[in-house]
């Protein structure tokens with residue numbers, strides 16, 4: 001959508017009142033009616049426009065729907081909303097709406113915890129981000145001698161290195177390797193080595209790794225089947241493979257990122273890792289942003 005359309009969307013006072021309220025908490029049409037003292041059809045019309053522009057989405061709740069601001073707004077729309085919000089939030093109209101929302105909360109009586117029971121996985125709660133969860137959960141992991149294949153600039157090394165006895169980051173790109181070495185030095189991470197190489201021909205000894213990771217890198221490899229055979233070769237008995245990659249898709253958008261493969265099916269990944277055992281395969285829900293890529297996660301273990 002051109003920027004002019006976004007600004008027109010955000011210049012309507014009722015829509016802005018709705019957005020300021022949704023920025024406080026997700027609300028139903030009935031609750032918005034109560035706070036805004038406006039008719040249902042007017043509010044529904046504005047909500048439809050906001051949803052169409054990608055600013056809000058809604059989830060069913062009993063016989064109603066609860067509307068919320070999207071957390072994954074795209075660049076221009078996000079910037080436009082942040083700017084308009086900052087410019088308008090102290091206006092008396094929006095302050096008065098917030099007061100009425102406060103009184104609605106008092107009348108409603110239920111706490112946030114009670115309201116979100118059953119939909120907590122979709123709710124924002126301060127600090128409860130995928131990033132914080134990932135940083136926390138990884139503390140319980142033990143990667144041992146770990147090889148990260150297609151490690152890029154080591155963005156994940158900060159998470160993985162403290163949980164590994166040694167971390168070898170393999171990547172064919174000298175730019176990525178240089179950036180990775182710089183990052184690791186700046187973070188003062190020990191036991192991390194950046195090695196030039198490809199997944200198809202890992203510069204590592206047989207049975208030398210306790211874990212081999214492919215974090216959104218398999219789709220870049222010329223011969224992913226060969227890369228997985230290499231991973232199997234370098235894994236020590238009981239060593240674990242973790243593949244996080246894209247599920248099979250048909251989106252040309254991936255080409256711009258340099259992908260050589262449009263994802264993989266679970267069956268394909270299982271076939272290519274057949275010598276391993278204990279396979280666990282999961283496909284995550286589509287990403288909220290277009291074109292809605294899906295990630296597939298496969299873990300497996302080399303037999304003892």
Ligand SMILES: C[S@@+](CC[C@H](N)C(=O)[O-])C[C@H]1O[C@@H](n2cnc3c(N)ncnc32)[C@H](O)[C@@H]1O
Nearest residue numbers: 150151152155173176198199215216217220221
């Ligand atoms: C999207 S990046 C992922 C980086 C990293 N795993 C992460 O999650 O931050 C994909 C990486 O795969 C690397 N790559 C491309 N071809 C490869 C190959 N044949 N073998 C190993 N890595 C490869 C690229 O250089 C790039 O750094």
